[in-house]
Amino acid sequence: MMSNTPSNLSELPIYKKAIEIFALSQNISTYLNHDLSALKNDGSEDSHIYFSGDIVQQSVSLAPEIVNAELERYTERKHKHIASLRRLTNKLYKNSYRLEHSNSNGKDFLPILRSELKKFKQLQRSWMLTL
Numbered sequence: 001m002m003s004n005t006p007s008n009l010s011e012l013p014i015y016k017k018a019i020e021i022f023a024l025s026q027n028i029s030t031y032l033n034h035d036l037s038a039l040k041n042d043g044s045e046d047s048h049i050y051f052s053g054d055i056v057q058q059s060v061s062l063a064p065e066i067v068n069a070e071l072e073r074y075t076e077r078k079h080k081h082i083a084s085l086r087r088l089t090n091k092l093y094k095n096s097y098r099l100e101h102s103n104s105n106g107k108d109f110l111p112i113l114r115s116e117l118k119k120f121k122q123l124q125r126s127w128m129l130t131l
Contacts, residue, residue: 009070014123018062021116025059025092028052028099028109035104051098055113058092062120069131078131085124093117 009015029052036049062085069081096110096117 009067012066012070012127014120014127015063015066017116017120017123018059018066021062021092021113021120022056022059024109024113024116025055028106028113029056031106031109032099032102032104035106036102051095051102054095055092055099058088058095061088066127082128082131089117089121089124 032052033049036052065081065085065088069078069085072078072081093114096113100107100110
């Protein structure tokens, strides 16, 4: 992810936090998948397993949206990337709450993810003022 990112952008605190959130989401998802991948007694799968994949999908998109907003010349397009980043952050937050209802010990790590997302939102507010 960082290989095609300009070095000055990869030093941004918001970019670093996005990378941390991605790594944390991946680890949580991996941990949850071990518990949630088994079929239930009735042969159905646990629906929470999809939310664990969603947090990875959404978190992997954070850093590219930051880069796109930083590199975009036109204000209108910058705001589209910022709006997308805001939506992704909110979805991540909601999905972490949904996963809290799963039958897994991994759900204990979800408050950590939400705490990191709160920090990310604070960074996001200050970063938007610099654009």
